[in-house]
Amino acid sequence: MDLVAAARRGAGAVSGTVAESGPGGGESGEEVVLRTHALVKRFGGLTATDAVSLAIRRGARHALIGPNGAGKTTLINQLTGVLAPTSGRVELQGRDITTLAPHRRAALGLVRTFQINQLWPSLSPLQSLALALAGRRGTAARFWRPLGADAALAGEVESLLAQFRLTDHADQPTRVLPYGKRRLLEIALAVALRPRVLLLDEPAAGVPAAERQDILDTVAALPAEVAVVLIEHDMDLVFSFARRITVLVNGAVLTEGTPAAIAADPQVRAVYLGETVVGSQGAGFHG
Numbered sequence: 001m002d003l004v005a006a007a008r009r010g011a012g013a014v015s016g017t018v019a020e021s022g023p024g025g026g027e028s029g030e031e032v033v034l035r036t037h038a039l040v041k042r043f044g045g046l047t048a049t050d051a052v053s054l055a056i057r058r059g060a061r062h063a064l065i066g067p068n069g070a071g072k073t074t075l076i077n078q079l080t081g082v083l084a085p086t087s088g089r090v091e092l093q094g095r096d097i098t099t100l101a102p103h104r105r106a107a108l109g110l111v112r113t114f115q116i117n118q119l120w121p122s123l124s125p126l127q128s129l130a131l132a133l134a135g136r137r138g139t140a141a142r143f144w145r146p147l148g149a150d151a152a153l154a155g156e157v158e159s160l161l162a163q164f165r166l167t168d169h170a171d172q173p174t175r176v177l178p179y180g181k182r183r184l185l186e187i188a189l190a191v192a193l194r195p196r197v198l199l200l201d202e203p204a205a206g207v208p209a210a211e212r213q214d215i216l217d218t219v220a221a222l223p224a225e226v227a228v229v230l231i232e233h234d235m236d237l238v239f240s241f242a243r244r245i246t247v248l249v250n251g252a253v254l255t256e257g258t259p260a261a262i263a264a265d266p267q268v269r270a271v272y273l274g275e276t277v278v279g280s281q282g283a284g285f286h287g
């Protein structure tokens with residue numbers, strides 16, 4: 001994929017925020033909701049996360065990119081608590097959460113998308129969302145009864161189904177849904193938990209081209225107050241979404257900046273030049 005072309009296509013979506021925001025980016029005035037301090041993760045002799053310090057602000061649209069093996073998933077796993085860092089700290093709204101279990105972090109508003117194998121295959125999207133909402137509210141798992149009786153819950157399910165383009169599939173078992181719809185359901189279930197910070201690890205991976213636009217559109221329409229961190233190889237998605245981009249290489253932050261700055265950065269382009277075919281327009285991004 002061509003970096004320059006992707007940046008150009010994405011520019012329409014982000015101009016206005018980026019162009020007027022100055023070097024600090026559009027979110028610099030907002031409070032930091034998620035922060036890492038010199039996070040390090042070693043696997044034996046390999047440093048998969050190398051002193052990463054990140055600040056994610058309220059309402060952020062922040063993409064994390066880097067070549068295969070750069071340490072993106074390892075970093076996300078430390079943010080969510082699946083992996084314990086070798087050293088360093090993770091803070092959520094000023095609170096040290098470095099040693100908190102994943103479910104405790106989720107309860108505090110740090111949510112990652114559900115993975116497809118965590119979806120309930122025999123339940124429909126409507127039932128799955130009703131169950132997630134009932135869980136969030138702490139109501140009993142008799143979810144199909146209150147759904148009829150509880151107008152607020154039913155309304156929230158309806159609007160999530162519409163927002164994530166699942167209305168036409170609302171009553172089908174999740175296991176028969178097209179792949180792209182299952183990925184949309186993953187995001188819908190995460191949003192149903194009303195996160196403060198939403199982590200999306202490659203939401204478009206494996207999604208056929210025909211269904212990809214739905215992912216782009218729904219990610220673009222996520223609630224403005226939620227900080228969203230996206231890991232993605234699809235540069236169209238990255239550049240249509242992000243207002244800040246952090247580039248990871250060999251576990252370390254190579255650079256961070258606006259999409260325009262990242263697209264023009266010779267170091268970034270050199271990294272991607274190393275691993276993919278180079279077009280006459282410039283660096284081809286791995287996609």
Ligand SMILES: Nc1ncnc2c1ncn2[C@@H]1O[C@H](COP(=O)(O)OP(=O)(O)OP(=O)(O)O)[C@@H](O)[C@H]1O
Pocket residue numbers: 043046048066067068069070071072073074075
């Ligand atoms: N559990 C583990 N044990 C040992 N090494 C690991 C483990 N998990 C990841 N690694 C190594 O850490 C490095 C970073 O891997 P990671 O999966 O975080 O990269 P990534 O940026 O997510 O890559 P991709 O784009 O391919 O998903 C790689 O060299 C990988 O082989």
Ligand SMILES: [Mg+2]
Pocket residue numbers: 072073074
């Ligand atoms: Mg990964």
